[in-house]
């Protein structure tokens with residue numbers, strides 16, 4: 270409708286030329302903005318993709334799903350690399366001292382977990398010590414939690430907590446606190462959950478079968494994906510500082526049975 274208005278004006282031609290000039294300017298401006306925008310988007314995507322799992326990323330919610338290297342890689346990404354960007358793990362013996370009020374079964378469970386973790390190829394030896402510990406495991410009743418929380422500078426404790434310290438990607442020490450007056454069965458799964466955080470799986474998983482599932486469901490033993498990811502993370506060829514791309518390249522065309530044995 271505006272065009273008719275311009276033509277009817279005495280200075281119509283000028284106006285049309287002007288309009289045409291402005292159109293060109295706006296068109297040029299638009300093109301420049303679009304190009305700059307596209308460059309930014311491509312740039313951002315490149316940066317993000319650098320840390321993103323491949324298109325096969327999916328979460329296991331059903332035990333009938335196939336567990337393969339890509340699943341293990343996704344689990345490692347989800348629970349560690351999404352936070353720290355390059356591989357972190359223990360590389361010297363994990364010496365655990367416990368204190369507080371553990372029950373007999375707590376000690377038995379602790380020994381069972383240590384025994385199982387020591388079967389993982391590449392994990393430094395894990396053992397119970399009386400001194401020179403680098404992991405302190407505290408069993409404490411609910412009423413003492415605030416004191417313990419303050420003493421070790423921890424965030425709020427809900428049944429259990431694991432706070433690690435790492436230097437240049439090497440996990441060097443940790444404090445684990447377990448609420449001691451919850452049911453024994455639940456406590457057993459809390460200890461396992463915290464121990465899985467201890468070895469480097471920092472974040473919770475969408476995978477409902479995992480001992481570190483984000484729903485807080487009690488899982489009594491390492492699931493198939495937990496074990497696979499644990500073995501993949503501590504495989505001797507996977508070293509501290511590696512990126513997601515590097516470990517996924519390593520596992521391309523590798524034999525699953527070789528890693529799982």
Ligand SMILES: [Zn+2]
Pocket residue numbers: 462466473481
């Ligand atoms: Zn947790």
